[in-house]
Amino acid sequence: MQEAPVHLPSENLSDAILQQLKYGLGKDAAHATRTDWRLALSLAIRDRIVDPWFASTRTTYAKQGKRVYYLSMEFLIGRLLEDAAVNLGLMDEVTAFFDERGLDAKAVIADEPDAALGNGGLGRLAACFLESMSSLGCPAHGYGIRYEHGLFRQSFDDGRQVEAPEDWLSEPHAWEFERAEVEYRIGFGGHVAEENGQTRWYPGEAVLARAYDTPVIGWKGAWANTLRLWSARPEQIFDLSRFNAGDYYGAAHQEALARTISRVLYPDDTTDEGKRLRLKQEYFFTAASLHDILRRFDSEYDDLSLLPEKVAIQLNDTHPAIAGPELIRILHDERGLSFEQAVEIARGCLAYTNHTLLPEALERWSVGLMAHLLPRHMQIIERMDALHAEAHPDRHVRLIDHGDVHMGPLAFTTAHRVNGVSALHSELMKDTVFAELNRLHPGRIVNQTNGVTPRRWMLSANPRLSALITEAIGDGWVGDLEQLQQLEPLAEDAGFVEAFAKAKRANKADLAAYLGKEGTGVDPDAMFDVQIKRIHEYKRQHLNILQTIALWQEMKDDPKGDWVPTLKIFGGKAAPGYFFAKDIIRLINKVAEVVNRDPDTRHLLRVAYPANYNVSLAERLIPAAEVSQQISTAGKEASGTGNMKFALNGALTIGTLDGANVEIRELVGAENFFLFGMTAEEVVARRQVEGHAWQAISADPRLARALEAIRHGTFGHGFGGIVDNVSGPDYFLVSSDFTDYWRASRELDAAYRDPKAWTRKAILNVARSGWFSSDRTIRGYMADIWDAKALSVD
Numbered sequence: 001m002q003e004a005p006v007h008l009p010s011e012n013l014s015d016a017i018l019q020q021l022k023y024g025l026g027k028d029a030a031h032a033t034r035t036d037w038r039l040a041l042s043l044a045i046r047d048r049i050v051d052p053w054f055a056s057t058r059t060t061y062a063k064q065g066k067r068v069y070y071l072s073m074e075f076l077i078g079r080l081l082e083d084a085a086v087n088l089g090l091m092d093e094v095t096a097f098f099d100e101r102g103l104d105a106k107a108v109i110a111d112e113p114d115a116a117l118g119n120g121g122l123g124r125l126a127a128c129f130l131e132s133m134s135s136l137g138c139p140a141h142g143y144g145i146r147y148e149h150g151l152f153r154q155s156f157d158d159g160r161q162v163e164a165p166e167d168w169l170s171e172p173h174a175w176e177f178e179r180a181e182v183e184y185r186i187g188f189g190g191h192v193a194e195e196n197g198q199t200r201w202y203p204g205e206a207v208l209a210r211a212y213d214t215p216v217i218g219w220k221g222a223w224a225n226t227l228r229l230w231s232a233r234p235e236q237i238f239d240l241s242r243f244n245a246g247d248y249y250g251a252a253h254q255e256a257l258a259r260t261i262s263r264v265l266y267p268d269d270t271t272d273e274g275k276r277l278r279l280k281q282e283y284f285f286t287a288a289s290l291h292d293i294l295r296r297f298d299s300e301y302d303d304l305s306l307l308p309e310k311v312a313i314q315l316n317d318t319h320p321a322i323a324g325p326e327l328i329r330i331l332h333d334e335r336g337l338s339f340e341q342a343v344e345i346a347r348g349c350l351a352y353t354n355h356t357l358l359p360e361a362l363e364r365w366s367v368g369l370m371a372h373l374l375p376r377h378m379q380i381i382e383r384m385d386a387l388h389a390e391a392h393p394d395r396h397v398r399l400i401d402h403g404d405v406h407m408g409p410l411a412f413t414t415a416h417r418v419n420g421v422s423a424l425h426s427e428l429m430k431d432t433v434f435a436e437l438n439r440l441h442p443g444r445i446v447n448q449t450n451g452v453t454p455r456r457w458m459l460s461a462n463p464r465l466s467a468l469i470t471e472a473i474g475d476g477w478v479g480d481l482e483q484l485q486q487l488e489p490l491a492e493d494a495g496f497v498e499a500f501a502k503a504k505r506a507n508k509a510d511l512a513a514y515l516g517k518e519g520t521g522v523d524p525d526a527m528f529d530v531q532i533k534r535i536h537e538y539k540r541q542h543l544n545i546l547q548t549i550a551l552w553q554e555m556k557d558d559p560k561g562d563w564v565p566t567l568k569i570f571g572g573k574a575a576p577g578y579f580f581a582k583d584i585i586r587l588i589n590k591v592a593e594v595v596n597r598d599p600d601t602r603h604l605l606r607v608a609y610p611a612n613y614n615v616s617l618a619e620r621l622i623p624a625a626e627v628s629q630q631i632s633t634a635g636k637e638a639s640g641t642g643n644m645k646f647a648l649n650g651a652l653t654i655g656t657l658d659g660a661n662v663e664i665r666e667l668v669g670a671e672n673f674f675l676f677g678m679t680a681e682e683v684v685a686r687r688q689v690e691g692h693a694w695q696a697i698s699a700d701p702r703l704a705r706a707l708e709a710i711r712h713g714t715f716g717h718g719f720g721g722i723v724d725n726v727s728g729p730d731y732f733l734v735s736s737d738f739t740d741y742w743r744a745s746r747e748l749d750a751a752y753r754d755p756k757a758w759t760r761k762a763i764l765n766v767a768r769s770g771w772f773s774s775d776r777t778i779r780g781y782m783a784d785i786w787d788a789k790a791l792s793v794d
């Protein structure tokens, strides 16, 4: 039989996979490895994306739609194969194909490396947004960096976090298309000169930014956008004369230097570190993206004043905030607009999302460094600062202050809209970091509460629950999550309650089996209580572990008591230089060691901390969770997005009034949420009370006893830092919130003892959380910030 050539993909998916295996990879089915099958499947599915992708591009050109550009240092996309298969409705065919060959489709899918081009919530949000923009038909590009090494791999050695480089590109990457022809020269340093009344920047060095495109297909395959990632390359591959002279290292020097820019993701999502190279990365991808945006604009229009009407550029945090000065530089220095016009047009295009109020995370660059790396941009920032001062003579805020350029205020002044990521966070922005700028520019700050994509976080992560929902209300909810409301009456339906509980139980059994393989034997009937996120003092994993210790002590006092058997699950990485967070990790692991082997209590309490928490692990843990720990110090978590994923998968939240918890509680109902702790206002007042930590400890013998056990070495040594902190300065108010946290936790236990009532609450959480779809968030950005319209392929 004559096989079809590979460039004509077969209509039939099975044939297409076999063709890709043979002609795309040069492999014989009889000898194919799991990776070969995974690549063949990925390529076959990728082929299905190309036509809708081209059609989307053609439609955007034809309709002259406004384009959205989402600039982000991070895209935590995780695995792409399942997303694409699910959105194209191909999962059943995929499963059948592998079943026929005696292979496990799940294992083939899980063979894909988890692309970890991000640290945490901010990067994952960008990935959910990309998917939603495609699902809604919003013409958009994501722009970022193609890091060779994403977030480090975490393992534990005697409880300590050990970091190893991540290597996702060591295997062929099936999803991207290299665009050798799309390359821009990005300069650094050098000098600025005045020539015939024009200012010119002459960079002292340059690298090339090369584009790599990944298509992002939306729900039902109707629309596809592009994630364009930049990779750095040297202008000259190597120095042949040095090479010929035998200086091999010297010859490769240029190349190594250039490639460093896109080599690693900075493993830190809340503090500003790694100065020079980080700023180079930021400018590198921002400048390449702006060149690309303008090239596309120029191909369609010849009037620069149309830019704000045709182009929306969203800055995901301040990392791409140099976009303001760069766009102004291009429009003024290179395109000849007046400075004021350039500022006006740039502002019309740009909008900025703030993701944190933590002062140490607000980016600042020293004037010296900025002037050295980007001399022309430094001048532009100075001029903008002066213009702003002129327009607002009574202002105190400066873009340049104490020798630093402040990227938050810079982003604010160069953007027409600034948004926070939850209602509380946006209000706090107006009252704190941006109080004065908000007074000077009323109405510029808007809120867009975060959301998550239901395709990834329900449909593919939780097939059992999804099937149950679809059976009950049809499948419209996947593209319109508010339809989950139709589940509400079913919370009173005995059959549905039972089926819901059964699905959760099956998910727990799957997770128990997985954790068993990872080394922690667990009882699938225990209450699964989960805290997964980056390890940070403000997120207070140490509050959770302190309570776990206190609970263990009480159980030991009374092992015959009426306890709810509980499995405490932790997951998360600490920034490599964040030593306090690393101590918390070690403490959790050491508590796990002691508690898990205690014969008196091991049937009542276990602690599991699977290493290397990432998107794929989250997809396993969330569907099996019953309790969602969202316990940050109020006022510190900008939004959270894990909290939404848990509620949508039927876990009940125990949490503070922080970030989007506030909105979750409002929607799911106070009676279906376990609230504790001080409010953001009370937190501020409490810090003024002298000796607040000691007062709290003296008033709560449980807390005192738990701290005493740590101090006495029950869990090994080296935890003095944690004990001293929570009994001394305790900035994050672990001690002051402990007693109320204990109370809420026991209320939660009591609720768990009534399985029917618990499941009813869980169903109501699902039914009322549909608002947290990232489709809703993106619609909000489109309407309030971008003024962009959804398109569809005719």
Ligand code: CR6
Residues within 6 Å of the ligand: 120, 121, 122, 123, 125, 269, 270, 317, 355, 356, 361, 421, 450, 637, 638, 639, 640, 641, 659
């Ligand atoms: N660390 C916030 O802390 C928020 C995400 C996405 C964070 C978190 O509350 O949900 O952004 N902030 O908006 C930053 O990364 C600076 C985060 O992920």
